Amino acid sequence: MAAPSKRKEETTILKKQIFEYHRSDEETKSIPYLEKYLTISPNELYFKLVYAKALLYRTDLEVPGNDENIESRINKTRAIQSNYNKASKIFQENVLHLEKVRPRDPNLGRWYYLWAFSEWFSDNKEKSIKLFQKAVKLDYRLTECYYNIAALYESLGQWKDAELFWRKYEKAEKELEEEE
Known part of the structure; x- marks a missing residue:
């Protein structure tokens, strides 16, 4: 025991x-x-x-x-x-x-x-x-995911995808700020 x-x-x-x-x-x-x-x-x-x-x-x-x-x-x-x-x-x-x-x-x-x-x-x-x-x-609060995705796409040379995710990151950050 x-x-x-x-x-x-x-x-x-x-x-x-x-x-x-x-x-x-x-x-x-x-x-x-x-x-x-x-x-x-x-x-x-x-x-x-x-x-x-x-x-x-x-x-x-x-x-x-x-x-x-x-x-x-x-x-x-x-x-x-x-x-x-x-x-x-x-x-x-x-x-x-x-x-x-x-x-x-x-x-x-x-x-x-x-x-x-x-x-x-x-x-x-x-x-x-x-x-x-x-x-x-x-x-949805993990907005830095968009930032990281954009950086990854840039490292892969996929500029259009990177730009899309930079914009998503900026928009998500703005929405989070407004929410707080």
């Missing part, structure tokens, strides 16, 4: 630490706690999403410098890319699951928004555009 109570105590301590780091915008420091928590409770949908967010906002991976040798730059770039790919995969599995089990979840748009960034940083620009569109459809 002691084992379940010990497990509950351990998960409570881990949750407290994870939330403390997230409240103070130190997601990177929460990663080992999230990994341990998910080992104990692997089916916790919310904590999987929090883990993906922590990977997305991760600050402990070294950025390659121009003065480094090519092998070092490649290794650092691969580590960063692998991290974004992992975040993207976790978001994909769990945001889609969340949408099925809680289609009216008030944070669903925000999770799509974060997933879109992980795809963008994984160099999946077209997928990122679609996810930003879904995010703003779910939560």
Whole structure:
């Protein structure tokens, strides 16, 4: 009988630490706690999403410098890319699951928004555009989605589409200001 109570105590301590780091915008420091928590409770949908967010906002991976040798730059770039790919995969599995089990979840748009960034940083620009569109459809207050879509279209050389989304961004921002 002691084992379940010990497990509950351990998960409570881990949750407290994870939330403390997230409240103070130190997601990177929460990663080992999230990994341990998910080992104990692997089916916790919310904590999987929090883990993906922590990977997305991760600050402990070294950025390659121009003065480094090519092998070092490649290794650092691969580590960063692998991290974004992992975040993207976790978001994909769990945001889609969340949408099925809680289609009216008030944070669903925000999770799509974060997933879109992980795809963008994984160099999946077209997928990122679609996810930003879904995010703003779910939560109209995420007007920066239009801004990001416009920037993505510009990076793809699709100037007419970019211009359309710059206008949508300006209009949505104006409407939000009027609403407040």
